[in-house]
Amino acid sequence: MIQNNAIGLFDSGIGGTSIWKEVHSLLPNENTIYLADSINAPYGLKTKEEIIALSCKNTELLLELNCKIIIVACNTATTNAIQELRAKYKVPFIGIEPAIKPAALQSKTQTIGILATKGTLNSELFHKSVANHPDVKIIEQIGHGLVQLIENGDINSPEMEELLKSYLTPMIEKNIDFLVLGCSHYPYLIPQIKKIIPEHVQIIDSGEAVAKQTLNILKQNNLLNNANEKSSQIFYTNSEPEVIETILNHQEKVIFKNF
Numbered sequence: 001m002i003q004n005n006a007i008g009l010f011d012s013g014i015g016g017t018s019i020w021k022e023v024h025s026l027l028p029n030e031n032t033i034y035l036a037d038s039i040n041a042p043y044g045l046k047t048k049e050e051i052i053a054l055s056c057k058n059t060e061l062l063l064e065l066n067c068k069i070i071i072v073a074c075n076t077a078t079t080n081a082i083q084e085l086r087a088k089y090k091v092p093f094i095g096i097e098p099a100i101k102p103a104a105l106q107s108k109t110q111t112i113g114i115l116a117t118k119g120t121l122n123s124e125l126f127h128k129s130v131a132n133h134p135d136v137k138i139i140e141q142i143g144h145g146l147v148q149l150i151e152n153g154d155i156n157s158p159e160m161e162e163l164l165k166s167y168l169t170p171m172i173e174k175n176i177d178f179l180v181l182g183c184s185h186y187p188y189l190i191p192q193i194k195k196i197i198p199e200h201v202q203i204i205d206s207g208e209a210v211a212k213q214t215l216n217i218l219k220q221n222n223l224l225n226n227a228n229e230k231s232s233q234i235f236y237t238n239s240e241p242e243v244i245e246t247i248l249n250h251q252e253k254v255i256f257k258n259f
């Protein structure tokens with residue numbers, strides 16, 4: 001039964017596990033297969049064509065593994081490749097985009113900050129969502145180097161602290177009251193970010209919204225898993241399993257796969 005097939009997720013690496021956590025917490029009965037394409041990280045510095053090719057490669061592997069729906073657990077891949085993926089493959093796709101809209105609608109200072117990759121901030125899809133909020137000042141900052149440090153397991157390093165301070169201080173000086181995390185790796189930086197930004201600045205990411213959207217799309221397509229057995233959670237990486245296992249608090253086993 002197709003309902004019992006897995007939800008597939010992919011990211012350029014370990015960041016999309018922040019999305020997986022939200023999906024698994026809302027849909028614990030669902031089987032999932034996660035692909036960390038860490039060997040090709042960061043996607044954020046690649047061209048649109050390269051990001052499309054990598055997204056197709058990941059999608060094809062998830063389809064070979066019979067996934068019933070695919071979550072593009074990466075803002076960079078979503079904003080650069082989701083249209084092409086939807087045109088090329090029949091399976092339903094869920095994408096993640098920076099949560100500009102809820103931040104812009106709630107901002108009292110009419111100034112919000114966004115931290116994302118170069119690939120996301122330069123994408124047409126991102127420019128379109130910014131254009132929907134002409135009255136709000138949107139301070140864009142590329143998170144140069146952050147994904148590489150996270151992929152290397154250096155989340156708590158002094159280098160990370162320095163980079164975050166240099167990216168966030170100018171936003172704070174411009175009086176932002178919302179900070180949008182536009183990259184699925186960045187929720188892992190929330191404890192460090194909170195040490196830098198004032199308490200009144202709210203941090204928004206897209207994980208919960210993606211999980212809710214996945215539930216809706218599964219329902220609409222009659223794809224909710226109806227099996228009465230423990231669900232399986234499979235993680236594949238084409239780099240070091242240890243880094244993902246650590247970020248998942250050693251609760252899940254991660255398997256090396258060449259893809």
Ligand code: DGL
Pocket residue numbers: 011012013015016041042043044045073074075076077117120147182183184185
């Ligand atoms: N985690 C990804 C995102 O949400 C991509 C990071 C990267 O590989 O540059 O944008």
